[in-house]
């Protein structure tokens with residue numbers, strides 16, 4: 336039969352064939368949608384700890400009902416992150432777990448649901464965070480439930496880690512993510528798929544954020560124009576230099592995305608600043624771009640420059656470990672005649688951390704849709720069953 340062998344399964348329950356597995360999830364599509372809806376309707380902006388803690392409190396018993404052992408990692412500045420361990424009582428006790436990674440914080444402030452309600456229209460489920468990445472969390476719950484139903488228990492240990500602060504840099508959760516990854520055989524990240532064809536992500540750019548502050552000398556623009564040294568003029572010249580650091584062919588992009596400065600039109604500005612987003616394709620590009628930003632020199636000797644920030648996430652590079660996880664995923668998809676594609680993307684995720692440590696990582700296993708972080712964010716409902724099948728298959732073959 337076409338079902339895969341799971342020699343360490345504790346029961347002799349018959350292994351469902353792949354088309355039956357797909358049917359299993361298709362029959363439960365409505366339940367999966369309901370789970371996603373429940374999660375979307377608990378708003379959880381990264382910067383609102385009580386809200387993020389509420390979704391953790393909602394999820395913990397759901398995982399406990401599946402036999403997971405939950406542990407809250409408390410944070411005072413951010414929401415708490417939730418770790419769930421599924422241990423296997425018999426057999427494979429020594430094998431390393433697979434780590435399922437995600438986040439339940441979103442970029443949407445409280446109250447967004449009023450203008451952007453969670454609703455179904457034309458086969459799509461809309462709502463804040465539905466794609467990035469509450470559907471991914473729902474997939475974790477339903478895939479684990481299915482594998483347990485098929486085999487009596489999970490074929491191997493599984494760790495789930497859902498973080499509270501991914502959208503704002505993962506400052507409170509990063510060390511925990513890295514510690515868990517270190518103990519794991521591989522990492523499956525439930526961030527959204529790439530594009531409407533549902534590609535998984537085998538490479539991600541590294542991400543950095545910098546701030547350039549310029550201090551000039553204020554003066555009355557009318558009475559003493561010669562005495563001032565404009566921070567705004569200096570910043571404008573610096574921005575032109577920074578823009579030249581772009582090297583799209585090499586996969587390096589630098590974007591001064593926010594500028595601020597000055598107080599009034601009749602004052603020569605004493606202060607100005609720029610927030611700069613940096614993306615790199617390869618880890619070895621990090622030090623070069625960092626050095627270039629730090630060695631900017633003022634054009635006007637009376638102005639002072641101060642640059643802060645760093646490369647926060649190194650790139651997720653397509654290592655041999657990443658490629659072998661993708662190969663496995665493609666094989667699983669092939670069982671239901673699905674040609675699963677891979678993609679390299681510019682955005683970073685916590686998968687950058689784990690891949691950067693050399694742990695095999697496959698990202699983009701979550702929902703399929705469009706509009707992450709935007710008012711039209713949605714997932715394609717009919718994609719949910721095969722995404723769940725893929726994740727279940729990856730858990731089984733970990």
Ligand SMILES: [Zn+2]
Pocket residue numbers: 438467468501526527684
């Ligand atoms: Zn995300």
